Amino acid sequence: MKTVRFGIIGLGLMGREFASAAARWPHLPEMEVRPEIVALCDQNLKPAEWFQRICPTVGQVVSDYRELLANPEVEAVYCAVPHNLHAQFYCDTIRSGKHLLGEKPFGIDRKANDLINAAIAECPEVFVRCSSQFPFTPAVQHLCDRIDRDAFGEIIEVEAGFLHSSDINPDKPINWKRMLEFNGEYGCMGDLGMHPCHVPFRAGWLPANVRAVLSNIVRERPTASGERVACETWDNATLFCETTDSATGRTFPMTLKMQRIAPGETNTWYIDVLGTRSSARFSTKNINTVEVLEYDGRQQNWQIVDIGHATAFKSVTGGIFEFGFSDAILQMWAGFLYELHHGKPLKRFAGCVTPEEVALSHRLFTAALRSQASATTERVD
Ligand SMILES: NC(=O)c1ccc[n+]([C@@H]2O[C@H](COP(=O)([O-])OP(=O)(O)OC[C@H]3O[C@@H](n4cnc5c(N)ncnc54)[C@H](O)[C@@H]3O)[C@@H](O)[C@H]2O)c1
Numbered sequence: 001m002k003t004v005r006f007g008i009i010g011l012g013l014m015g016r017e018f019a020s021a022a023a024r025w026p027h028l029p030e031m032e033v034r035p036e037i038v039a040l041c042d043q044n045l046k047p048a049e050w051f052q053r054i055c056p057t058v059g060q061v062v063s064d065y066r067e068l069l070a071n072p073e074v075e076a077v078y079c080a081v082p083h084n085l086h087a088q089f090y091c092d093t094i095r096s097g098k099h100l101l102g103e104k105p106f107g108i109d110r111k112a113n114d115l116i117n118a119a120i121a122e123c124p125e126v127f128v129r130c131s132s133q134f135p136f137t138p139a140v141q142h143l144c145d146r147i148d149r150d151a152f153g154e155i156i157e158v159e160a161g162f163l164h165s166s167d168i169n170p171d172k173p174i175n176w177k178r179m180l181e182f183n184g185e186y187g188c189m190g191d192l193g194m195h196p197c198h199v200p201f202r203a204g205w206l207p208a209n210v211r212a213v214l215s216n217i218v219r220e221r222p223t224a225s226g227e228r229v230a231c232e233t234w235d236n237a238t239l240f241c242e243t244t245d246s247a248t249g250r251t252f253p254m255t256l257k258m259q260r261i262a263p264g265e266t267n268t269w270y271i272d273v274l275g276t277r278s279s280a281r282f283s284t285k286n287i288n289t290v291e292v293l294e295y296d297g298r299q300q301n302w303q304i305v306d307i308g309h310a311t312a313f314k315s316v317t318g319g320i321f322e323f324g325f326s327d328a329i330l331q332m333w334a335g336f337l338y339e340l341h342h343g344k345p346l347k348r349f350a351g352c353v354t355p356e357e358v359a360l361s362h363r364l365f366t367a368a369l370r371s372q373a374s375a376t377t378e379r380v381d
Helices: 013-023 048-054 065-069 083-095 110-122 138-148 188-192 194-203 325-342 355-374
Strands: 002-009 033-041 060-062 076-079 099-102 128-130 155-164 205-215 220-222 228-230 236-245 251-259 267-275 278-283 289-295 300-306
Touching: 002 013, 002 065, 002 325, 013 033, 013 048, 013 325, 033 048, 033 065, 033 325, 060 065, 065 083, 076 083, 083 099, 083 110, 099 325, 110 355, 128 355, 138 194, 138 267, 138 278, 138 289, 155 194, 188 194, 188 236, 188 251, 188 355, 194 205, 194 251, 194 267, 194 355, 205 251, 205 355, 236 355
Parallel strands: 002 033, 002 076, 033 060, 076 099, 099 128, 155 251
Antiparallel strands: 155 267, 205 236, 220 228, 236 251, 267 278, 278 289, 289 300
16 A cells, blocks of 8 residues: 655644544545545644544644645645635745645636646646545436536536535624635635536537626625625526537536525535436435436436436445545545556546646636626636
């Protein structure tokens, strides 16, 4: 078993998910490579105690990420910090020669993402990927296998989205994810946007232009001390894209939705693909199932296919058992380490988001901001 020694920068919500996934690695009996967490960094070191309890291999705990990057023990870094820090932290990580799984949006804006891409171009020996876990859900893998088999025929229309209600309470105190300075002009697109883009972009469905409608629904929020302050980030975004299928050159409409205020949703990731030969739809609300519409020449029959735990990377969990968020995180990490170790993903849709796919998301979100400002359709260039 090959070991890759990791440092974690950012010991918040997502840092915890990686530490837990690494501790659960025996769940993946066929992996030939495993992560070992040897260093931790956060400006606030209080959460480090929990990490040290579950990661006995940690030998360094620091509040300055540059000390972690200077540690020769660390071969790879997981970075999960606020968006305003992505450019500096990711560029420094890449230039230190350490592999990187970075959290989206990979730069607070397009300029920041360009800086990260320049560092990647300078260091071709460093493996860099962006996090996005939902496509690793077995039912989504089934849908993606259908894309690989060209089961849909010509694509008629695609809709994908990530909807939650984390901000539905107008009295929820403001935090960095609702502040322009830390979250950026993209608002909910920076926070949620990569998630619905991952499968379409990997499929080669590339937005050529976009008409975006962005909403700032809750414009004021209390601070922790109760004072009400402006909340200027976009809560919800709907992006209508004329999209080219790079395999056929044909165009079709694609709608991408990212919403922080979606009544009735807690954390719903979904994708609907309509094609001339067959169609399919998936939502995390029905995590085990994918609906498939086959045409038999006479009738159009929606079938519900129950997938269970048929993961891309074999798991010790029984095949009939249901899948969850932390399972998707574990599978995504398997995807990152497999690709790092073997030099290619296990299969097309079992790899993390590439820097090229992230760069396309930045071109799309930047065009979406222009579209919102001018109320016109904007080219994604
Ligand atoms: N893949 C997903 O599903 C998913 C979900 C949530 C968040 N995210 C992404 O993960 C990243 C982090 O989000 P989170 O929810 O974990 O946030 P969080 O606020 O829970 O954690 C961020 C951590 O970064 C630390 N930090 C801030 N400044 C720092 C500095 N200068 N040096 C070191 N540490 C510093 C904070 O103290 C905090 O512990 C963001 O990019 C976000 O978009 C991804």
